[in-house]
Amino acid sequence: MTASSPKLEIRDLQVKYNAKDDNSIALDQVNLTIENGEFVSVVGPSGCGKSTLLKVVSGLLQPAAGTVKLDGKPISGIPDEIGMVFQNDALLPWKTIVDNVRLPLEIKGMPRKEQLAEVDRLLEMVGLKGFEHYHPKQLSGGMRKRVALSRTFAYDPEIYLMDEPFGPLDAQTRVKIGEEFLELWERVGKSVLFITHDIEEAIALSDRVVVMSKRPGRIKAEFTIALPRPRPFYEIRFDPLFKEMQKEIWACMSEEG
Amino acid sequence: MSVTMNKESAPSSTAPAPITNSKGSQPSQFTIWAGRIVLGVIILGLWEFLSGRAFNQFWLSKPSLIIERIGKMAMNGDLWFHVSVTLYESITGLIIGMVGGILIGILVAYSGVFDKWVYPYIMAIYSLPRVSLAPLFIVWFGIGMTSKTMMVVAMVIFVAFYNAYEGIKNIDKDLMDMMDTYKAGRWHKLRWVVLPSITVWILTSLRLNIGMALIGSVIAELVGANRGLGYYITHSSGLLDTTGIFTGLVLIMLIAIILEQFVIQVEKRLLKYR
Numbered sequence: 001m002t003a004s005s006p007k008l009e010i011r012d013l014q015v016k017y018n019a020k021d022d023n024s025i026a027l028d029q030v031n032l033t034i035e036n037g038e039f040v041s042v043v044g045p046s047g048c049g050k051s052t053l054l055k056v057v058s059g060l061l062q063p064a065a066g067t068v069k070l071d072g073k074p075i076s077g078i079p080d081e082i083g084m085v086f087q088n089d090a091l092l093p094w095k096t097i098v099d100n101v102r103l104p105l106e107i108k109g110m111p112r113k114e115q116l117a118e119v120d121r122l123l124e125m126v127g128l129k130g131f132e133h134y135h136p137k138q139l140s141g142g143m144r145k146r147v148a149l150s151r152t153f154a155y156d157p158e159i160y161l162m163d164e165p166f167g168p169l170d171a172q173t174r175v176k177i178g179e180e181f182l183e184l185w186e187r188v189g190k191s192v193l194f195i196t197h198d199i200e201e202a203i204a205l206s207d208r209v210v211v212m213s214k215r216p217g218r219i220k221a222e223f224t225i226a227l228p229r230p231r232p233f234y235e236i237r238f239d240p241l242f243k244e245m246q247k248e249i250w251a252c253m254s255e256e257g
Numbered sequence: 258m259s260v261t262m263n264k265e266s267a268p269s270s271t272a273p274a275p276i277t278n279s280k281g282s283q284p285s286q287f288t289i290w291a292g293r294i295v296l297g298v299i300i301l302g303l304w305e306f307l308s309g310r311a312f313n314q315f316w317l318s319k320p321s322l323i324i325e326r327i328g329k330m331a332m333n334g335d336l337w338f339h340v341s342v343t344l345y346e347s348i349t350g351l352i353i354g355m356v357g358g359i360l361i362g363i364l365v366a367y368s369g370v371f372d373k374w375v376y377p378y379i380m381a382i383y384s385l386p387r388v389s390l391a392p393l394f395i396v397w398f399g400i401g402m403t404s405k406t407m408m409v410v411a412m413v414i415f416v417a418f419y420n421a422y423e424g425i426k427n428i429d430k431d432l433m434d435m436m437d438t439y440k441a442g443r444w445h446k447l448r449w450v451v452l453p454s455i456t457v458w459i460l461t462s463l464r465l466n467i468g469m470a471l472i473g474s475v476i477a478e479l480v481g482a483n484r485g486l487g488y489y490i491t492h493s494s495g496l497l498d499t500t501g502i503f504t505g506l507v508l509i510m511l512i513a514i515i516l517e518q519f520v521i522q523v524e525k526r527l528l529k530y531r
């Protein structure tokens with residue numbers, strides 16, 4: 001990795017959906033750069049291709065045109081350094097919490113003892129000590145989210161790709177988990193590409209907020225969030241700068257109609 | 258004639274007759290089992306009562322005579338002599354057919370375009386009445402147990418195939434994507450996602466196949482054998498021994514119920530996470 005190249009660099013990206021009858025364009029002329037350790041959120045109306053963008057970066061979807069580079073290298077297949085957090089957690093229902101969290105370590109071939117020590121540390125960190133041998137079904141939505149986050153932290157990727165990860169949670173849990181996640185992230189300081197439709201969440205978490213237009217999704221505007229870190233995830237909402245950003249981004253998004 | 262009778266006896270394995278142990282501690286469990294037992298007693302009671310009164314006992318025999326026959330067979334060794342063979346053929350065929358069907362199902366489901374080529378042919382073969390192949394199986398595999406076991410395999414393999422195949426097509430795409438982003442290899446995907454995902458489907462096919470396996474072995478025995486419950490049934494019908502025919506059928510039913518209970522216990526253990 002050269003010092004000059006950004007963590008993620010997307011140039012003139014175009015993605016087509018190969019539906020049977022129409023070749024509709026999901027994303028068009030998307031340009032986005034994420035620096036090392038930067039937290040970037042993408043907001044936009046539903047169906048604007050936010051999730052598609054994430055799928056392309058994770059190598060699960062092939063772009064029609066344009067380039068995606070991680071650390072200056074064009075991606076081919078699924079890159080090693082990405083950690084995906086899915087909207088629905090994607091936990092294995094038949095595995096216990098320990099097994100779910102140690103999955104990426106097992107795939108990496110880490111010795112069992114080290115795996116368990118690492119899982120222990122992570123579960124302690126997210127406050128799930130004592131739930132090691134539960135199955136995902138037995139946990140609340142917020143707890144399952146913590147498990148999913150621990151699993152991604154266990155993988156320790158260079159860039160976190162998060163697809164509306166807090167979407168299915170109720171408002172209260174959402175703030176709580178967001179707060180916890182922000183704290184954990186500030187400790188590891190890796191790059192994040194965060195997809196959400198919640199403007200407040202985006203501002204509270206991010207260094208930069210990117211607004212996408214309706215289909216075909218393009219980048220409409222970028223806002224730098226100059227709020228100091230570490231931030232209190234909830235109280236930051238009463239900051240005048242926060243209010244101003246919120247107003248601007250909201251205005252930008254509502255132009256879409 | 259006895260072929261159609263066998264077919265009727267198979268579905269009844271899903272509604273256990275009043276013989277299983279009721280360990281119900283909850284009232285709902287109690288109600289279920291009490292209802293089942295009462296229903297069974299009524300049916301058997303009517304059969305017992307009406308036989309010889311409303312109709313000639315020669316046509317339908319009656320429960321007391323069947324129980325008496327089973328007792329007699331147990332004493333003189335005939336019971337185990339016939340049951341063991343049928344059980345052996347059914348279980349061996351069931352295992353071979355299940356494992357084979359599941360493996361083929363997994364391979365076909367992951368074979369890309371090959372899947373599209375072979376699938377209609379597999380379904381075409383499935384629609385054949387495999388029962389009609391029984392005489393041919395005896396020509397191919399001899400009069401011994403092999404031909405019966407192969408008949409069982411032919412009966413169960415399709416359901417096993419179809420369930421494994423459908424199970425794979427129904428795997429949660431997000432889970433596979435998740436495994437992909439962690440760069441999981443084939444082995445890890447199989448162990449952590451594929452096999453656990455299709456377990457529900459496999460257990461369903463196993464339950465359905467218990468009945469199919471018994472039908473398969475008994476039909477093959479009807480066509481040509483000198484041992485087994487199918488042989489016992491044909492032998493009895495040759496002697497116009499109605500009680501013998503019904504005894505054979507009742508024994509098949511009992512075996513189905515016991516095997517199904519066994520699968521239910523396995524299911525409880527494997528699907529505890531739900």
